[in-house]
Amino acid sequence: MKTYRQGDVLIRQVNEIPSQAKAKKNVGRIVLAYGEVTGHAHAIAEPQAKEFTMEQADNTVRRFLEVASGADVKHEEHATIQLPPGFYEIIQQREYTPEAIRNVAD
């Protein structure tokens, strides 16, 4: 099981896509993530690729990708990554936010 990383997006190979995940319609281009400032995108332009989403109990959404014949992940500022055929989970990088301060002495 290989993982690939392009900037702040990790693409992790998985054995299968969970059965609860729902397929999204492919409109010709699947955007894995948008850049925060530039509007650049990590994207796949592959008509056969399928994106799946699965809502979690904590309201976050896990995202999966099925690329039956492989796909290129492109981004304006990063080298293209070639994904072999298979199933993948798409994970976006996150940052730690500290808990609210308790018992602050004023």
Next chain:
Amino acid sequence: MITQLTKKQEQRMQEVIQHWLSVGRSTQPIDREQATASITAMYRAIGKDAPAVLFFSSPMMCILAWGALRSAGVNRGQLRDQLRDQLGGQLGGQLGGQLGDQLRDQLRDQLWGQLRGQLRGQLGGQLGDQLRGQLRGQLGDQLNNYCGGSHWCAWEVFYDFCNEIGVNYTKDQRERLYLWMTQSQHCHWWFPYDGIVLVSERPTTLSVDDRGRLHSTETQAIGYSDGWGIHAVHGVRVDADIIENKASITVERIAKEQNAEVRRVMIELYGAPKYLLDSGAKIINHDQAGILYRKDILDDEAMVMVRVLNSTPEPDGVMMREEAIAVFGDAAKAAINAPEDARFKEYMIRVPPGMRTAHEAVAWTFGLDAEEYHPAIES
């Protein structure tokens, strides 16, 4: 007995909440005629003559004006408690038998709770604390004698909505409720004295974050036409110069700050990565993934950040190849293989305080354990 809301009533409740949030956060000048009429009606209802209603630019100016009036020999009793006692109206008792307990709790939570939290809590409370902090002695005592106007609308809006969905009140109760509703609609803060009322204009600027907390990193979060107001970041009140003159935030000043919440704001505005490097944070690990820094902070959790180099050179990068290799060593594999004139960007990401290695930290940013994170290709 009313036990649940219809779809339409649910929707109506949301509209009511939105309406009152916008009234409470309004920066429009108040309609002085309507404000005067609504306050006069309340005075008459407790058997008082129409008061002289004086308008001032801010709650602070109302209090200073009262100080000036008192110095000039004007001495009038405070009327807030009398207004509240005589017009308060025992409405709670009317709900029993008419409104199911569960629905009552739901409305208390959603309607009352939200308006109270967002307006009285986030706005009124902050104004009160700011005034209390700036005023001393007898002038500070005037804060026992103000009505928060629309900031305090939650009580009357709750009972009015109960009425709207079918709870009956006596005519007398209904009339008193109407008095409160009208003043909430038309008034910001006001200070009632026997024969005289000092009314504050609304703020001219107001900015809140997505949780309704006073928030602006550029200017006052709430400001009045006379210049008085509050600087706050995500609901944490800070000194004006922290916002207006960010160069005044130094590592030394951050270290001296006693309040941990204010310190967090200062670090955020200073730039967390810059603070970490400038304050001499400890390097606790340096591996192929990057450099892990830790800065212990008094009364707050330690700040741990991982510093990494982007894998793909970028024309607008700020770090030359040589420098990237010097700083990152093993973690600069992208730079080692890059052409001589390549430029790179680096960045820092905050991670939980328990992280032990840079590799574990980077894995965490993708929700993975250290052993799971070994990208075959990085770009």
